[in-house]
Amino acid sequence: MLRLKLTIFVLMRFTFKKEEKLKSKKLIEQLFEKGDSFTKFPLRIKFLKTDHHSENVIQASFSAPKRKFKKAVDRNKVKRLMREAYRKNKHLLTDAIKEKHIIMFTFTDENEHKYVEIEEKMIFLLKMLIDKTKN
RNA sequence: AAAGUAGACCACCUUAUUGCUUCGUGAAUUCGAAGAGGAAAGUCCGGACACCAAAGAGUAUCAUAGCGGAUAACAUCCGUCCGGUGUAAACCGAGGACAAGUGCAACAGAAAGCAAGUACAGUUAGGCUGUAGUGAAACCAGGUAAACUCUAUGAGGUGCAAUGCUACGUAUAUUGAAAUCCCGAAAGGGUAAGGACUACUCGUCUAAUUUCAAGGGGUAAGCAGCUAAAGUUAUAUAGUAAUAUAUAAUAUAGAUAAAUGAUAAGGAUUCGCUUUUGCGAAAACAGAAUCCGGCUUAUGGUCUACUUUUAAU
RNA sequence: CGGGGUGUAGCUUAGUCCGGUUAAAGUGCUGGUCUGGGGGACCAGAGAUCGGAGGUUCGAAUCCUCUCACCCCGA
Numbered sequence: 001m002l003r004l005k006l007t008i009f010v011l012m013r014f015t016f017k018k019e020e021k022l023k024s025k026k027l028i029e030q031l032f033e034k035g036d037s038f039t040k041f042p043l044r045i046k047f048l049k050t051d052h053h054s055e056n057v058i059q060a061s062f063s064a065p066k067r068k069f070k071k072a073v074d075r076n077k078v079k080r081l082m083r084e085a086y087r088k089n090k091h092l093l094t095d096a097i098k099e100k101h102i103i104m105f106t107f108t109d110e111n112e113h114k115y116v117e118i119e120e121k122m123i124f125l126l127k128m129l130i131d132k133t134k135n
Numbered sequence: 136a137a138a139g140u141a142g143a144c145c146a147c148c149u150u151a152u153u154g155c156u157u158c159g160u161g162a163a164u165u166c167g168a169a170g171a172g173g174a175a176a177g178u179c180c181g182g183a184c185a186c187c188a189a190a191g192a193g194u195a196u197c198a199u200a201g202c203g204g205a206u207a208a209c210a211u212c213c214g215u216c217c218g219g220u221g222u223a224a225a226c227c228g229a230g231g232a233c234a235a236g237u238g239c240a241a242c243a244g245a246a247a248g249c250a251a252g253u254a255c256a257g258u259u260a261g262g263c264u265g266u267a268g269u270g271a272a273a274c275c276a277g278g279u280a281a282a283c284u285c286u287a288u289g290a291g292g293u294g295c296a297a298u299g300c301u302a303c304g305u306a307u308a309u310u311g312a313a314a315u316c317c318c319g320a321a322a323g324g325g326u327a328a329g330g331a332c333u334a335c336u337c338g339u340c341u342a343a344u345u346u347c348a349a350g351g352g353g354u355a356a357g358c359a360g361c362u363a364a365a366g367u368u369a370u371a372u373a374g375u376a377a378u379a380u381a382u383a384a385u386a387u388a389g390a391u392a393a394a395u396g397a398u399a400a401g402g403a404u405u406c407g408c409u410u411u412u413g414c415g416a417a418a419a420c421a422g423a424a425u426c427c428g429g430c431u432u433a434u435g436g437u438c439u440a441c442u443u444u445u446a447a448u
Numbered sequence: 449c450g451g452g453g454u455g456u457a458g459c460u461u462a463g464u465c466c467g468g469u470u471a472a473a474g475u476g477c478u479g480g481u482c483u484g485g486g487g488g489a490c491c492a493g494a495g496a497u498c499g500g501a502g503g504u505u506c507g508a509a510u511c512c513u514c515u516c517a518c519c520c521c522g523a
Contacts, residue, residue, distance in 0.1 A: 018394090021392080022392075063392075072176095074421095080397080084396065085397095087155095088154095
């Protein structure tokens with residue numbers, strides 16, 4: 001009942017608050033050491049099933065490498081676009097996955113992409129992630 | 136009209152839907168308010184602030200350099216002299232001293248120092264004087280200080296990852312090395328080897344534990360510092376000006392794997408096509424991180440004043 | 449946020465402190481000789497406006513200022 005309520009709420013309001021953000025340095029280190037990853041150009045996803053302390057099921061984070069984007073403006077923009085795409089489509093994950101996970105998205109191309117394209121790829125990635133966690 | 140010089144201003148706007156951060160209200164997933172820059176950048180100067188015991192003296196080191204002023208301070212700004220660049224408007228200048236000492240000077244040249252000396256001319260016994268030639272510089276108190284140095288002035292060091300508090304953590308753990316004075320029963324007093332304060336010296340503090348080295352683990356969390364400030368604008372007065380004083384108005388970013396976004400519609404600007412209507416495209420440089428004053432670099436556009444050239448009157 | 453370092457032939461380095469006449473070396477490259485050919489050895493040659501732009505100086509890879517790129521360190 002509670003879960004159903006939560007799901008309805010998430011469907012109705014596409015939020016992405018501070019608490020859902022992956023911020024712990026230790027968890028991130030763990031993620032990069034042990035996490036699995038796969039790519040759908042230009043996005044790359046890295047995920048790991050761990051027992052973090054947050055109330056939310058999934059903690060997510062976004063990164064744009066400094067080598068590809070030299071200017072801080074561009075890095076910010078790419079991260080914002082990715083975050084927006086995730087925010088709108090994360091209900092796919094929260095419906096399907098029950099165990100706690102941490103996720104990191106990385107942008108792999110050097111050029112900027114339009115929002116529509118990023119959202120398309122994001123949906124594809126999230127569906128793929130769901131399949132993998134089931135197996 | 137073209138080219139140039141100087142200065143000032145702007146940095147797309149509005150609405151809707153939907154998110155993020157902070158604050159207030161509230162007790163919930165609500166309502167309201169606010170939310171990047173002229174350079175936020177480079178970190179090149181100068182401060183504020185914090186800690187280092189007190190923030191002291193000298194030396195070393197570093198910086199600055201006509202003269203006068205402004206300022207919290209500065210390598211900034213204003214005025215002015217001199218020198219240089221440019222037809223000009225205007226711009227640029229580390230612009231003190233080689234008459235204290237030391238060093239350096241390729242090639243050329245007789246000679247780049249403290250000792251020598253070429254050619255010619257004048258006078259001619261010698262010598263002296265002048266000129267020529269080489270060179271960036273040639274006998275003159277030579278050139279060179281973005282060479283050492285000297286003179287004057289200034290600067291203690293480290294930086295918000297400063298610093299304080301809370302939580303977690305057997306936590307001044309453990310191991311090794313060094314030092315561990317004198318009086319006294321004790322309390323306490325004296326001294327300062329060692330240690331601390333900084334690169335060194337002086338000076339100061341410190342005596343029952345202290346210092347140095349090795350080294351495993353935990354958290355890498357929260358709060359304060361944290362944003363109202365040498366602020367901006369207007370007027371008046373003083374001053375050539377920078378600026379100062381007075382009065383009035385205006386004041387609201389504070390994130391921390393790091394908020395300030397996405398989508399849609401309309402309008403304005405510029406460019407291209409087109410007779411117009413219209414259609415299509417573009418919109419620079421760039422993202423706060425303790426806060427201010429500058430400098431430097433990147434960069435789209437508008438306006439004003441001035442200079443030169445050409446054309447017309 | 450703060451602090452420090454490096455840019456020189458295609459590559460790896462000298463020279464920079466203390467300015468000087470034609471920027472040195474190894475390796476790689478090109479050509480030739482030795483060999484039937486290859487490898488190898490030997491001989492010869494090309495290749496740099498010293499990361500970029502200004503300044504000081506008679507003269508700058510070297511001194512000074514600004515700037516670009518890359519790298520390292522710091523609770």
